[in-house]
Amino acid sequence: MAAPLADRLRPTTIDEIVGQQHLLGPGMPLRRILEAGEVPNMVFYGPPGVGKTTLARIIARTTNRHLVKLNGTTAGTADIKEAVAQLDTFTGMNGILLYLDEIQYFNKKQQQTLLEYIENGAITLIASTTENPYFYVYSAILSRSTVFEFKRVEPEETEKAVRRGFDFMAQERGVTYELEEGVAHAIAVGSAGDVRKALNSVELCAVSAEDGEDGKRRVTRAQAAALTQRSAMRYDRDGDEHYDIVSAYQKSMRGSDPDAAVHYLARLLEAGDLPSACRRLMVCACEDVGLAYPQIIPIVKAAVDAALMLGLPEARIPLADAVILVATSPKSNSAYNAINAAMADVQKGNTGAIPRQLQNKHYDGEDNPNKGQFYQYAHDFPHHWVRQQYLPDALRDTRYYRFGDNKNEQAARNYWAQIKGDETL
Numbered sequence: 001m002a003a004p005l006a007d008r009l010r011p012t013t014i015d016e017i018v019g020q021q022h023l024l025g026p027g028m029p030l031r032r033i034l035e036a037g038e039v040p041n042m043v044f045y046g047p048p049g050v051g052k053t054t055l056a057r058i059i060a061r062t063t064n065r066h067l068v069k070l071n072g073t074t075a076g077t078a079d080i081k082e083a084v085a086q087l088d089t090f091t092g093m094n095g096i097l098l099y100l101d102e103i104q105y106f107n108k109k110q111q112q113t114l115l116e117y118i119e120n121g122a123i124t125l126i127a128s129t130t131e132n133p134y135f136y137v138y139s140a141i142l143s144r145s146t147v148f149e150f151k152r153v154e155p156e157e158t159e160k161a162v163r164r165g166f167d168f169m170a171q172e173r174g175v176t177y178e179l180e181e182g183v184a185h186a187i188a189v190g191s192a193g194d195v196r197k198a199l200n201s202v203e204l205c206a207v208s209a210e211d212g213e214d215g216k217r218r219v220t221r222a223q224a225a226a227l228t229q230r231s232a233m234r235y236d237r238d239g240d241e242h243y244d245i246v247s248a249y250q251k252s253m254r255g256s257d258p259d260a261a262v263h264y265l266a267r268l269l270e271a272g273d274l275p276s277a278c279r280r281l282m283v284c285a286c287e288d289v290g291l292a293y294p295q296i297i298p299i300v301k302a303a304v305d306a307a308l309m310l311g312l313p314e315a316r317i318p319l320a321d322a323v324i325l326v327a328t329s330p331k332s333n334s335a336y337n338a339i340n341a342a343m344a345d346v347q348k349g350n351t352g353a354i355p356r357q358l359q360n361k362h363y364d365g366e367d368n369p370n371k372g373q374f375y376q377y378a379h380d381f382p383h384h385w386v387r388q389q390y391l392p393d394a395l396r397d398t399r400y401y402r403f404g405d406n407k408n409e410q411a412a413r414n415y416w417a418q419i420k421g422d423e424t425l
Contacts, residue, residue, distance in 0.1 A: 005203040006196040009161075009168050010054055012061075017051045018161045018195060019153030024055075030148055039063055039097065041118055043137060044128040046150025049194030052128040056099040065097040065124065072105035077113045084122050096123045103127040104136035111138035118144055152193025159188045161195050165202035166219075177209060178216040183224045190228035201228040242276070250280045254288040258327040265323050269316050277319055278304045285326050292332035292406035300326065332404035341400045352392030383419045 011017045014024050014031065023030040033040065039059060044052040053069075060067035068083040083098055100106070106114070115138065117123045125145065129136060133147055153161075162184045166177050187205070191198035204227040209217035249264035268277040285300040303322035307315035345351070357375040376386045391398060403413035403425060417425045 004196075004200060005165055005169065006049075006199040008172075009165060009199060010057070011051075012058065014055070014058060017054060017058075018157040019193075020051055020055075020150055022151070023148055034059060034062070037063070039065070039124050041125045041141075041145040042127070043103070043133045043142065043145045043147045044126065044150055045130075045133050045147055046128075047130055047152055047193065049191075049196035049198075050150045050153055051195065052150055053099065053101065056097070056126045056128070059126070060097045060099075063095075063097070065095045067097050067099060069099045069101065072100060072102035075100070075106075077110055080110075080113055080117065084117050087122060098123045098125050100125065100127045102129060103133075104129045104131045108138060111141055115140050115144070153195050154193070155185065155188040158191060158193065158195055158198050159184045162187050162198050162202055165199045166206065169203065169206040173206070176216045177206060178212065178218045180218070180220045182221050183219050186221055186224045187228050190225070197228075242273070246276050246280050249277070250284050250288075253281075253284045253323060253326045254331065256327055256331065258324045261323050261327040262320055265316075265319060269312060269319070272312065274307065274312060274315055278307060281319065281322055281326065285322075287336045288331050288333060289326055289329045290332045290335045290404075291409050292330040292404055293408065296325065296329055330406045330408070332406050332409060334402055334404040334409060338401040345395065345398070350394060352394030354392060355389050357388060358390060385419055387420075 014034070017024060022028060025031065044055070046052060056069075057067060059065075066086060068086065070079050070083070080098070083096060087096055100114070103111070114125065118125050118141065125141075127133075127137065127141070127145070133142060166179065166184075170177050183205070187198050187201045191201065201224065205219045205224055206217075208223065208227065209219045212218045245264055245267050249261065249268060252260035252264055265277055268274075282300060282304055285296050289296050300322045303318040306318040310318070357373055359373065376388050378384050378386055380386075389396060403409045413425050417423050
């Protein structure tokens with residue numbers, strides 16, 4: 001059985017790797033390290049199909065080290081020991097480069113075993129992970145390694161690999177492929193920065209292409225779209241991608257950018273993550289619009305209720321209405337700041353006794369010479385307000401809430417400044 005095209009066409013030099021110019025471009029840090037002949041312990045962090053394994057193979061070959069490749073999902077401590085044992089053989093005489101894919105699946109004990117061989121120099125480790133290594137990799141390994149982040153390959157870079165793939169297939173099969181305009185771009189975009197998936201799509205297109213009258217095999221955009229794996233939406237509800245998308249979603253609404261906000265809403269809904277889309281929308285309405293347009297809270301709640309009742313795909317409609325409304329509404333975080341400041345005081349123990357006039361008092365002991373609660377009912381006074389102390393003595397002059405600079409809150413500020421005779425509000 002033939003190996004997949006991605007393996008048959010795997011780059012053999014750094015210059016053949018597409019993307020990762022921030023690491024491997026001329027003068028970039030990782031390239032300079034490798035050109036100096038140094039191979040430190042490294043952790044490659046990034047999505048699949050972006051060149052992590054390929055680069056490890058190139059490093060092993062250019063440094064003349066024996067490459068041992070393990071996968072954290074299937075390997076164990078015995079496999080590590082077996083790899084180290086090769087140091088005593090002819091194969092490992094120039095050193096062992098251990099490439100451990102998916103290191104996040106190694107438990108702490110297994111990673112500690114790995115650490116022992118790193119410390120004594122028995123192996124050089126290149127570990128790779130699709131998860132944030134600072135959360136999943138043992139800190140002692142991280143402290144002895146350099147972390148390099150690999151990024152998704154941009155479509156224009158992926159297109160280079162796609163065209164090279166078709167050229168390789170043409171030479172391998174002895175045929176000529178004629179690509180309809182836009183085929184390479186469609187495959188590159190559809191692979192979402194995963195070069196391996198892009199090349200898999202190239203192979204499918206090549207073997208299924210129809211013979212033309214001129215003897216050429218024609219690949220159409222429709223064919224490419226049908227055969228390209230639907231991978232543009234990479235999403236893991238427990239991984240970094242989830243938190244990145246929901247963060248961008250909320251920050252776009254807060255930043256009053258409706259176009260970006262609906263883009264990230266679309267990514268959440270395409271991944272089927274309706275709960276996150278609804279929850280962050282409600283949070284943003286309360287936290288970021290707040291008192292600048294307080295009526296928005298029941299409006300957004302109604303839209304969220306409608307979305308949850310409808311389910312996908314129709315849920316996108318009320319959610320899009322609400323997201324655009326939040327994004328284009330005036331903003332105020334004055335209430336958010338007020339409750340945070342008040343909770344900070346409570347958590348620090350800055351509370352104090354509740355003023356007597358606010359207590360639920362029904363009886364005064366004989367030891368109290370000043371009997372009575374002395375509460376003044378605000379509605380008995382002009383403008384339904386009377387000056388009296390509400391905060392505990394320990395916090396008497398504390399001010400948590402500051403009126404926002406929006407029209408709604410400034411109208412309230414002007415109203416109360418006139419009634420209270422306090423222009424410092």
